[in-house]
Structures are given as C-alpha cells and as structure tokens.
Amino acid sequence: MEKVQLFVTCMGENLLPDVLQKMVLLLERLGVSCGFPEDQTCCGQPFFNSGFQKEGRKMALRWMAAFADTEGTIVAPSGSCIEFVKHRYPAMFPPGSAEHELALRTAERVMEVSQYLVNALKVTDVGAFFPHRVVCHSPCHLTRGLGVRNEPLELLRAVRGLELVPLEAADTCCGFGGIFSVVYPEVSRAMMASKLEQIVASGADVVIVSEPGCLVNVRGGLRKIRSDVRAMHLIEVLAEGGAS
Amino acid sequence: MSSHLSARETILGDIRRAVAAYALSPLEPLPAKAQFAPRKEGSPEEEMERMLREVRRLNGQAQRIGGRDEFAAAMTGLVRNEAVRTAAFSDHPLLEPYGVAEILKDLGVRLLPPGPDGRRLAECDLGMTVADAAIPETGTVLLRTTKGQADHLSILPRIHLALVCPAAFLPDLHQAFALAKGDRHFVLVSGSSRTADIEKVLTLGVHGPKSFHVWICD
C-alpha cells in the first residue's frame, strides 16, 4: 500500500484545516495511507524569506528532524512550502555537512499534492463531480518554482460536470507574497484587486487557488467585495462528489 | 580610496581581488554555449523574398532592380514621389554601371559631392549608399564607413537609399560581424528611424532618415 507523510503547513493547519481533512480522505480513498509526524510545526519559509535566515535554518533543522524517522513521500497542499524544502533547504547548509546530506535526502521526498496525484500515483480522474464554471489561478511558486503547470489542469479536466474556462493573466501574482502583504499592504491590495477583477470578469462561479497563503488572500478579497465567487483549493473540488 | 594609486590601478586592483578565484582560469575557449548556432539560410529566391518582406515589415521600401533601365525608372519614381531636389551618393564602384550622376542630373536634381564635412548633407534630400552586406532575416543592411561612404550619407539626408547585391546576403549577424569587425566604424541599418516614446504610437523619421529604401540589384 502507498504511504505518504502529511506536511500540513502552518497556514494550512491553522486556517484551512478542512482542506487538510479532505486531502487525507481523498488520499485514503485512492488507496494511500497517511502518516502525520506530530512534531512538525513550520518549515521556516516566513522567517528565511524575510531575511531571518539564521532563524529559518533552525526551523528547517527541527522540521527535518520531525520527518527524519519516517518513510515515504512527504505531501503538502502547498507549492511554496514544498519548493522551499526542495530548493532552499539544501542551499541552506554547507555541502558535505551532515545537515546538507539530510536536506538532500529530505528534498527528494517532498511533493505538492497535485504533483503527487498525477506523477506518482498516476491518477488524473479521482471520481469527482463538481458542476460549476471554474477558473484556475496559477500560483507563482507552484508553477515557476516547482514547474507544476499542467497537473492541476489535468485533474480539473477530469472532474465531471466541471467547465474550466481561461483566466486572464492567470499567472500574474495575486499580491500575497508572504510578508509583502504586511510590509507593503497598499501595493498588495492593488495587486489583489487586479486579480479579483480578472476573476470576476471571467464569469466563473469558482476560482481554484491551490496555495494556502494565496487562497486566504483571494478568499478574503472576494469576501470584502461581497462577490458570489467562491475561492477553493483544488483539493476541495477533487473531494466533491466522490464516493466516501 | 588610495591616493597614491591611479584610478586605473585602483579599479583594476579592486576587480582583480573581487574575481581572484578566477585568476588562473583561461580566457579561451569562450563558454561553449556562447557559440549559438547561427541561422541556416534558405535558397537564393527565399532569401530574396525574405529581404523584401523584412524591410517592408520595418516600414522601409524594398524592390528588385534589373539593369540600368530599371534603375533609371526606379530613380525617376523616387525623385518624383519624394520631391528630391538634392542628392549625394557614395563613390562605391557598384554604382558606376548605373550612371547615377547622369540620371539625377537629367531629373534636375542637384548633386552634392560626398566630401569630408558631412554636415553639408543636413539639408540634402537623398543619400545613396551601397551596402557591403545584407541580412535578410531582419531586413538589415551593413554599411562599412569609408572615405567615400561616410556615416553622414546614410543618417543626415531625409531619404536613405541602400543598394545591395544578392551575392552579399548573409545568413546572420555572426557572418556580418566576421566581415566588418576590423573596421573603425560601421553600422547595421534595419528599417526607418522610429520611436514609440509618445503613448506607444509608432512614428517614423525621428532623427534619422524619414524614409528608407533598399534596392536589390540583380
């Protein structure tokens, strides 16, 4: 039986626990058993990317320790967290050191969830049913960082009843950018407003935002403008209508 | 800042220290990736079509010229259409068989000899040059600066006419550079002087010639 370790992400765990629950149930439905290393907290990205690299490194070591005695692919519903572990962790430690070796081994194990479904499980049709008009935002770290561009679309196209329409400037940043959203809030707001404008103009009922930070950003933005458009993680759509 | 070292010595010294790790690595061969494969040329007819098309794409005018009669007819058309009253042309031997001076005189055009002070050409209507080579891929002509074909000839007059032989067509920039790199001065001209600095609206003839003609002489 396939086994994965859950990388829940600090934002996911605290702000989007339903997405995590649905991810577990979806994976189990597909025959994958899940482990959850309980010592995990945050991978350190918010610190490291804000310039607090010493703090970020300490968190990385703790995070790797939490997963060290486990086996199997480490899966997260977040391209940015996966990208951080995959590309940044090895670069944090001097080549040849024990930490570097551990980081390389850990980096090999991590996958974002749509990446995992399509490339590892070789599944695109998860049996979902979601009869809505949908647009898909392209999260920056998932696409440019990890190179995951087609997998979410393949999964969406296999959902019965789902009408996928193009989103104007889908790969333009939504304006979240981690601390950017609090360091330059007005610019962040303006970027978010552009993204919302394009989403609303598309005529879709739902926008897929498969990145916790971006999802929180866009969902909040849609709420503020009192839009009927729903922002959902890919997992939430894939969990719809499947046999439980 | 060291006061006893010259600026040159300071700068080169700072740089040397900054890239000390590379001091012993050889300059040659240059990174293999730098040898980007130049374009392969098509058949002569394809290249001819391409040149005509690309010059026009850049808002220039291009045509093929057969012999002396066609040249004379084309020149007459140019002089009339663009109200040419004064002209200057290069001393390039390619122009000789066409009898340019006679044709222009017959059309009542005053000739300005191409001399050392290029400024006289500021009020000249037509400047005629011969291109040493052309690159059809981009509609480009290569003009090597010589005593008889000064830079002024192709930049000051309001109309620039460049003659080129198909035999002088080159596939890519790489070959053009191989030809002219030893010169003190040369230019690659592609299309008319242009700008989009005002609201992204394309306008021609900013500082350079307002109209650009390429005649391909078979």
Next chain:
Amino acid sequence: MTLPVSKIDFRENSRSASPAIVKATQNSTRTALKKRAEVVDEFGEERWQELRRAGHEVRLHALTHLNRYLAKVEQNIVAAGGKVHWARDAEEAKGIVLGLASRHGVKSIVKAKSMVSEEIGLNEALEAKGIRVFETDLGEFIVQLAGQHPSHITAPALHMTKEEIAELFREKLKIDARPVPEELTEHARLALRKEFLNAGMGISGGNFLIAETGTLVIVTNEGNGRMSTTLPPVHVAVVGIEKVIPDWESAAVLLKLLARSVSGSKITAYNTFITGIREGGPKEFHLVLLDNGRSRILADEVAREALMCIRCGACMNTCPVYNQVGGYAYGAVYQGPIGSMLTPLMMGTAIAGGLPFASTLCGACAELCPVMIPIPEILLHLRKRFVEGDAFERPSVPGGLKGMAAIGRRILGSPALYRLGARLARIFQAPLRRGDWLPALPPPLNRWTLARPFPAFKGDFRRWWKGHTATAGSKEGKTHE
C-alpha cells in the same frame, strides 16, 4: 534622479503614486510584453532558451575575467587612436567630462541616452558650468524639457500623455503644437537637428564594449545614437565597467536578446560599432570607464550576477509590483526588479534596504530576463543583508524586529508552544470574530486587514486526526500496515 542619499520609503512612494502614471505604465508594459511574446514565439521557444543560456554564460564569463577584458578594451582603443579614462566614482567621472568640455571650449552638448550619465548626475554638473546639454532620445528630450525624471529605463516618457507633451512643447519650445504623436516627433526632430549640427561634444553611453577589438556598441531606434557620435568633433562615451563583453560572437548573441526583450523587434534600427577614431568622424574619442561601486558588487558572488544586466527593461515590464506603482516609487535611476537589486547594492541597505522587500518573489522577472539573472535569489540575499548583515554590510533592520523574529521562531519552532499558540489564538480571536472572519486585527496585523479580512482560526486538524485514526484503528481492528 541619480542615486539617493536619503532613505527610500517605498511604502510612502507607493501610496503617493499618481494613478495616471500607474495606468500609463500598465498600457505601455502590456504593449511591450505582447510584442516581445510574438517575436520570441517567432524565434522558437527552445532556441530562445538556448540563446538566453548563451547570453548568461558570456556575461558571467566576462564579469569573472573583467580586469583582463578591461585591459584589452583599453589597449585596443588606444591603438585605434582613442583615449581611455578611469573613474572610481561619480565625482571623478564628472570631473573628467567637465575637463574635456572645458579643454575644447564646449558650449553645447548633444547626448544619446545613457543610464550611467543619469546615475552620476552628469547633466546637472555640466549645466552648473554653463554648458547646455540636450537629451536627444525623444523620451529623454521630453522629460528633460518637463524637468522630470524618466519613469522607465527604455521608455522614459511612458507616463506622459500626448496632450501633456503638446502643452509642454507649446510652453517650452514656443511652437503651436497639437497632441498628435507624428507632429510632436517632427517638432522634436527639427528642434534637435540644429543642436546636433552645432554641438561641440557628443556624449553617449554604450550598450556593450567588445574587448576583442575595443569596440563601443550603441543601439538606437531613433538614430540619435549615430547623430550624437558622428557629427560633433569630440565624442565622449561614459560606460559602466560591467558592460564589457569578450568578443563579437557574444555581441551577436546579446544583440539578438536585447532587441527582442526591449520592445519586441528582431533588431534595433541602428546598431553602431565604433572603434577609436575614423576618417570623417569625430576628431577625438574618449571612453570614460566608471566603477562607482561595481567592483564592490563584483566581489559578492551572489549579487555579482546583477551586473549582467543588459538594460532591456523586460523585468520591469512584467513585474506585478512595478505595474501597480510605476517607476518613481523606486526612488532612483534604476527601477523595478533591477533597481531593487542595484540601488541597495550601490547605496547600501540603510538607504535602500526596503527595495528587496518590494517584491512577492513571484519570479516573473527571472523568467523573462534575457541573461537569466537569478533575481529572486539576489533579492533574498539582500534581505538577509538588511536583517542579519553579512561580509559587506552590518544589518540595518530595527533591533525590535529581530527580537520579535527570535520569539516568533521559538514559538513556531516548538511543537508544544506552537499548539498552545494556536489554541490561544482560537480563544482570543472571539471578540474580533464575525462568523468565519476577522475583519479587523490589532497592529501590526491591521496592515493585512486594511485590504481584506483575515480568516478565523478554525477547528483543530490534530484533534480531527486523532479521532480519524482512532476510528480507522477500531474499524480495522488488528490489521497491520
């Protein structure tokens, strides 16, 4: 705008950005990107990536052997009858140019576009000595007349409407100008033509310096690069030391990348190649090589790649931040992503440390950069410099923030404190909660909520997991994995 001497407040600048400028910026960049995409498509995606890699390799190679190539440039230019001057900083460079102008009794100068000359404030220095300086690139001419600064490195006047330009020409050139781009261009052509013919000196920058033969490469679409460097009797070129490239093969690669990246043409209208002195040209050719902090940047292995920039402006065109604030927000001559690297590198993080944070690290710039500069990588490197300091600078971050980060890390780093924090958040959010949302939060998190509500801390995944695994366990009884 040269280089700033006081702290750049990007937030304040972004707040006061003129909506008209932002809109004009967006229109301009959209057009440029569209044309770029077309011409890159015509070139072929795979070939384009090969070309970018080649561009990257040659630029990096030139930088890592810069002293050797600079020496070659000098040797070749001198052999061709030109003169080479070296300037450690802006003051020295200005001094050299002023000295040359004075020696030749120059009263007026025509200038082709040069970012470096703006970086050092050359025009102001010349004008202070009573020498008239005419910017000849149309966009630069316009902003010069308006007493403004360029808002984009390749489209200096993109922020101005044709109506504003017509008004400007009416006022400053005393002519009856209508807001028609073709007519306005004609007015500029006429006004500048006589300056080209009368100027005692032409000043240019340089797109590249080819070490192989000591050749200065100047590319323009307007022809002002040729006029400025062929008509006046003295030509002075001020060029940053990082512009050196090894040979003509490199020049071919980089010129193909440049034209397409700037404005979506396959080639710029006029590519001029100048080696020293020639008959019929200027009597004197002077190259002023400018350091102004570049050799220091070169010593930084990560940041040195920012020196590979060929000044195409594509990073600015695609940057979602630049497109919401316009060029002036960056407070310096270099703007957008390239500015966010060069300004703190040249001026230090105490002055420009906020700029590397003016990015979401989305990576759009790095995808377009013709020479593959790893821009997000360098921005992260500069953020570290700001917060923790490094071999080049002490940290500039306020001490309080560092303390907070350490505390934050202790909480987030410890599983027990982390779970406690989450539980406390769920409790203390109660008075602020409106359903699933927290519409207002106390500072500093009010910076989030000024734009949109924060989601309420919901549920407890770990508790659900315990229940879920317990159920699964009891369902499966003694089943092994």
